[in-house]
Amino acid sequence: MPDDAKMRTVKLGMLGCGVVGGGLVKLLAKHRDDFRANGFDLKLTHLAVRDVRKDRGVDLSGVEVTDDPMKVANDRGIDLLVEVMGGNTLAVEAGCAALVRGIPLVSANKSALARSMGRYAEAAKQGGTGICFESAAAAHIPIIEVLDRSLACEELSVIKGVINGSTNYIxxxxxxxxCEYEDALKDAAAKGFTEADPTLDVEGIDAAEKLTLLAFKAFGAYVPPDQVHTEGVTKIGQVDVLLATALDHRIKLVAAARRGEDGLSLRVHPALVHRGELLADVDSEFNAIILEGPGFKELTFLGKGAGELPTASAVLNDIVKMIRQPDTSTLPGFKRTGGDVQLADTRSLKLCYFLRLAVEPAHVDGVLSALKGLGLVVLSHAQVSHGGRNFLGVISDVIEESRMMTALSEIARVAGVTQTPGLIRLDKDNYRDIVEREQSTYFGSSLER
Ligand SMILES: NC(=O)c1ccc[n+]([C@@H]2O[C@H](COP(=O)([O-])OP(=O)(O)OC[C@H]3O[C@@H](n4cnc5c(N)ncnc54)[C@H](OP(=O)(O)O)[C@@H]3O)[C@@H](O)[C@H]2O)c1
Known part of the structure; x- marks a missing residue:
């Protein structure tokens, strides 16, 4: 261990001491000897919280605590700022104030980073420093590091995954x-898997913000969350779950960024995922991210995407990375060129689709023929009874979304269809890929042509 004279003291300022910040305080104490063995003493010296009197159950002795984040960000005594406070206004002001002064920033605030990336980048440039945000994208999955360094020069075509734990739990x-969605939401709230206001999670906004960060690192293109095609899980019913199960699929909220011939498409929406696929096995608060590229085919990452210690640990690893190699920040980080933000029109997507149709058993054959007449190739279908009604679930072959939407309005008028049809995309845009991977399990006897 270096002697005390050679020991470098690094003073941290921290904004927020809730779930993630509290976890970080615990980890700082736990790893103190490791830091010292590597020649630095990491000390939390300044902290901003809303309520300075709250007992946080962690040791904050020797820490100057204030309710003013700007005071911490501007304090000349700090060497690095950690932002685990959340929000989109003060968090950005404080983070940028520190960066402009040349103080590096480690942030878990996906929303602020995704929405104000330009401001952060400009402030970092002005101050000649950088930002690390591993914890913001998928908490404990070190995907940003992989994209920024391990695969910096790898051509990528797809980054996709299950990246919101709350909806995955639901x-x-x-x-x-x-049960129905509402009861599952209540259970998730009771177990602490959702925020007091679950909108950001259940409407897919949290996943869209993370996808903005992932796509930025994967493709070098900045697509603000508001331009990500985003649908949440609030319209998923038990009947959809039953039909998906009968068709050997599970429903997941999938976030996907794809570079295709038409440009880049960024989407967050519920998707039917075949049981044979890894994404189908990702349960509860776990996240999974899959990378695809022509040079390596596929890489998969699985881990905890939220929670006190998984997130705090990702924050701490960023801090240590910044201390050991100050130029290893994620922003600016490794710049990928060719990130032309040509956004693909969602209507031109070519995917497989699942349709939920309320159809009396006597009309099922007629409805299937009508679907064929509307240009849909039905790959697989199943029926379930729910709430005293009969439902037909259909999986179509790849079709352009605009054609699917036109067909959908026609399907509602087909004789025997007694309710507005429901539609969920499949996580599939490549028919050949499906055939190659799932021929035995998926296509077996149920493939209809
Ligand atoms: N929780 C996770 O699993 C997770 C995972 C990945 C990323 N993140 C991100 O990490 C950040 C923090 O999340 P969290 O779950 O730790 O949140 P949290 O438990 O709500 O904690 C927020 C902390 O920030 C403080 N704070 C909020 N507004 C403030 C203000 N205006 N001035 C001073 N202090 C303020 C709060 O003070 P008081 O305690 O006094 O109210 C609290 O200590 C968010 O950006 C979140 O998106 C969280």
Missing amino acids: LTFMERAG
Whole structure:
């Protein structure tokens, strides 16, 4: 261990001491000897919280605590700022104030980073420093490091995954308990898997913000969350879960960024995922991210995407990375060129689709023929009874979304269809890929042509 004279003291300022910040305080104490063995003493010296009197159950002795984040960000005594406060206004002001002064920033605030990336980048440039945000994208999955360094020069075509734990918990619960969305949401809230206001999670906004960060690192293109095609899970019903199960699929909220011939498409929406695929096995608060590229085919990452210690640990690893190699920041980080932000029109997507149709058993054959007449190739279908009604679930072959939407309005008028049809995309845009991977399990006897 270096002697005390050679020991470098690094003073941290921190904004927020809730779930993530509290976890970080615990980890700082736990790893103190490791830091010292590597020649630095990491000390939390300044902290901003809303309520300075709250007992946080962690040792904050020797820490100057204020309710003013700007005071911490501008304090000349700090060497690095950690932002685990959340929000989109003060968090950005404080983070940028520190960066402009040349103080590096480690942030878990996906929303602020995704929405104000330009401001952060400009402030970092002005101050000649950088930002690390591993914890913001998928908490404990070190995907940013992989994209920024390990695969910096790898051509990527797809980054996709299940990246919101709350919705994944809700969908898993609906399947296991056989309940409707509202009851699963209540259970998720009772177990602390959602925020007091669950809108950001259940409407897919949290996943869209993370996808902005992932796509930026994967493709060098900045697509603000508001330009990500975003649909949440609030319209998923138990009947959809039952039909998906009958068709050997599970419903997941999938976030996907794809570079295709038409440009880049960024989408967050519920998707039917075949049971044979890894994404189908990702349950509850776990996240999974899959990378695809022509040179390596596929890489998969699985881990905890939220929670006190997984997130705090990712924050701490960023801090240590910044201390050991100050130029290893994620922003600016490794710049990928060719990130032309040509956004693909969602209507031109070519995917497989799942349709939920309320159809009396006597009309099923007629409805299937009508679908064929509307240009849909039905790959697979199943029926379930729910709430005293018969439902037909259909998986179509790849079709352009605009054609699917036109067909959908026609399907509602087909004789025997007694309710507005429901539609969920599949996580599939490549028919050949499906055939190659799933021929034995998926296509077996149920493939209809
Ligand atoms: N929780 C996770 O699993 C997770 C995972 C990945 C990323 N993140 C991100 O990490 C950040 C923090 O999340 P969290 O779950 O730790 O949140 P949290 O438990 O709500 O904690 C927020 C902390 O910030 C403080 N704070 C909020 N507004 C403030 C203000 N205006 N001035 C001073 N202090 C303020 C709060 O002070 P008081 O305690 O006094 O109210 C609290 O200590 C968010 O950006 C979140 O998106 C969280």
